[in-house]
Amino acid sequence: MKNIVILGSTGSIGTSSLDVITHLGEDFRVLGLSANNNTDLFLKQINLFKPKFAAVLNPESYEKIKDQIPPQTRLLPPEIDSLCFMVSLPTADLIINGVVGAVGFQPLVAAIKAGKTIALANKEPMVMAGKTLMTECERWQAAIIPVDSEPSAIFQCLAGMTGAHGYHKISDQISKVFLTASGGPFAKRKNSLSTVTPAEALNHPRWKMGKKITIDSATLMNKGFESIEIMNLFNLPEEKVQIVIHPQSIVHSAVEFYDGAILAQLGEPDMRVPIQYAITYPKRLPGPVKKLNLFEAAKLEFFEPDLDRFPCLDLALVAARRGGVYPSILSASDEIAVDAFLKEEIKFTDIAKLIYTVLKAAPQSSGVATLNQALEADAWAREAARICLTEKAYTKAII
Ligand SMILES: NC(=O)c1ccc[n+]([C@@H]2O[C@H](COP(=O)([O-])OP(=O)(O)OC[C@H]3O[C@@H](n4cnc5c(N)ncnc54)[C@H](OP(=O)(O)O)[C@@H]3O)[C@@H](O)[C@H]2O)c1
Structure with missing residues (x-):
């Protein structure tokens, strides 16, 4: 029980x-x-x-x-x-x-x-x-x-080696993790994203999810968050995380080991x-989900992400690289920015501008944030993002 x-x-x-x-x-x-x-x-x-x-x-x-x-x-x-x-x-x-x-x-x-x-x-x-x-x-x-789903896929690839308590201790056997992303609703859109409406951004091609994560998926901030999440969960440096746009969302992520073997987890999204x-866990029991038909899923595509079109992903990777409280500031300012976009107070492309403006105003920080530092930075960033919104300071950002 x-x-x-x-x-x-x-x-x-x-x-x-x-x-x-x-x-x-x-x-x-x-x-x-x-x-x-x-x-x-x-x-x-x-x-x-x-x-x-x-x-x-x-x-x-x-x-x-x-x-x-x-x-x-x-x-x-x-x-x-x-x-x-x-x-x-x-x-x-x-x-x-x-x-x-x-x-x-x-x-x-x-x-x-x-x-x-x-x-x-x-x-x-x-x-x-x-x-x-x-x-x-x-x-x-x-x-x-x-x-x-993506960190779970990596966990599933590693769980047989380590169990639920030790998976962050075997990063020295991992040469790379392929973190897959559907690319969201705008992966193939050529036009400017500045006129995107909340309804369009909420129309995710693969996953039915809550509003905030759906917008984060459209800006690719969600992939930035997942990059940071898996670096932290599995104790991986940024160089070992390869983001891969995979529109079919069948491969939920994969782990490449130093011997050249790659383990991936596949299934219906x-x-x-x-x-x-x-x-x-650790058992596998019958479940309600349709099984994947490999013949129907025969065409699997993989692309590199476009950081110029999706600056939120770039901002997340920069925040991860700088460390300290920057990821906390990134997350808090994103919550405010997504909420403002959903209320139609700012444009889709302003989400990245607002986050950038808050990150730029943040005090210097590095190393590993304590729990209290992360919470304090979260509160500071919310306040800073609200001021930025009121004063429309984000409109001056060029990223
Ligand atoms: N949805 C997915 O497929 C998916 C996949 C991967 C990861 N995630 C992650 O899982 C988390 C949940 O995502 P979701 O899509 O399930 O979100 P969601 O559909 O918006 O649901 C959020 C839940 O949290 C509650 N909640 C919201 N604000 C709250 C607050 N201030 N205090 C207490 N409870 C609050 C909501 O309650 P009410 O509805 O009653 O207001 C609701 O039960 C997110 O961090 C997301 O990134 C989601």
């Missing part, structure tokens, strides 16, 4: 996780759920999965649902400590972190300090302070099993595969 806590149960990762758990049957039980705004779906989930604990971070959502919670579930106060409490429950065997953005940082740290196994979709904390988080995992004997693997 595995007792599972899901943070962000109403999101794309959260609902897919619940779908997987339903298919897996009674050996997998939902112990805790969290959401933010989607109270209708959250109430349905509570009634269906009967968790012992539930939490919503938005106080208005809390007021809306507090009198409708069935007796078997305890609704916790609308505060981040409630998420930290749920992930630390002694009876929790697995934490699925499927919230979006830096809000998942503190609950992730709490889960690590409680020595938990964490199925991690929420990549932003790994961007902000991934190296320190991996050190903390060792200290508290916690394990992170990546859920994001469906997040329920990496989610299920993280839930059932």
Whole structure:
């Protein structure tokens, strides 16, 4: 029996996780759920999965649902400590972190300090302070099993060699990692991207995901985040990470070893595969996902990314190279920029300009950021990005 806590149960990762758990049957039980705004779906989930604990971070959502919670579930106060409490429950065997953005940082740290196994979709904390988080995992004997499809693919290629606790210790056997990317909706678009609308950017050709990651995929910032995520998770230098545009999204990533062997993980682009693997690890059980037909997938293409057309990816790689709190500043300013684009306050091409302006204004930093430094930089960057937006300072950026 595995007792599972899901943070962000109403999101794309959260609902897919619940779908997987339903298919897996009674050996997998939902112990805790969290959401933010989607109270209708959250109430349905509570009634269906009967968790012992539930939490919503938005106080208005809390007021809306507090009198409708069935007796078997305890609704916790609308505060981040409630998420930290749920992930630390002694009876929790697995934490699925499927919230979006830096809000998942503190609950992730709490889960690590409680020595938990964490199925991690929420990549932003790994961007902000991934190296320190991996050190903390060792200290508290916690394990992170990546859920994001590309880091999961790399994890799956390595898991047979190391298990869930040691995969970051074998980077000396890896000569290169091929981090694949679909290229997003604009991979082949020749026209300027300045007139792209939120609806166009949200129309991802392969994956159905939450809004923020879908926009990050359109700007290729998502690939930049994943580059930083895998450098931190697998202890790899930038030179060992080769980003490859692969429009079919069949090869989810591959690892080349020093002897010349390449291991890749292939499959239909469906997040329920990496989610299920993280839930059932180290076992593989039957799941709800259609199997890949190799004859239908016969044509697989691979291209180099165009950093000039997608400056967000370039900015992410620069932030990774500079280290310190720059990745945290990158992540926070991207959250503000994507939100502003979705509200049609800025153009698609302004996303990179805003992030660049904030990164340029940041104080000098290098080395490995501590957890506190990463959080402080996140707060500083949000404030700086908001000022930049109000003053339209980003319009002067030439990148
Ligand atoms: N979706 C994918 O296929 C995919 C693939 C790889 C990695 N990821 C990563 O997984 C994470 C989740 O992505 P997603 O696509 O599932 O996002 P999503 O669909 O937007 O869902 C986000 C979830 O987090 C909750 N949430 C949002 N803001 C919150 C806040 N301030 N406090 C507490 N909870 C909050 C949402 O609650 P409400 O809905 O109730 O407001 C929802 O349950 C992201 O970090 C993303 O990069 C996603």
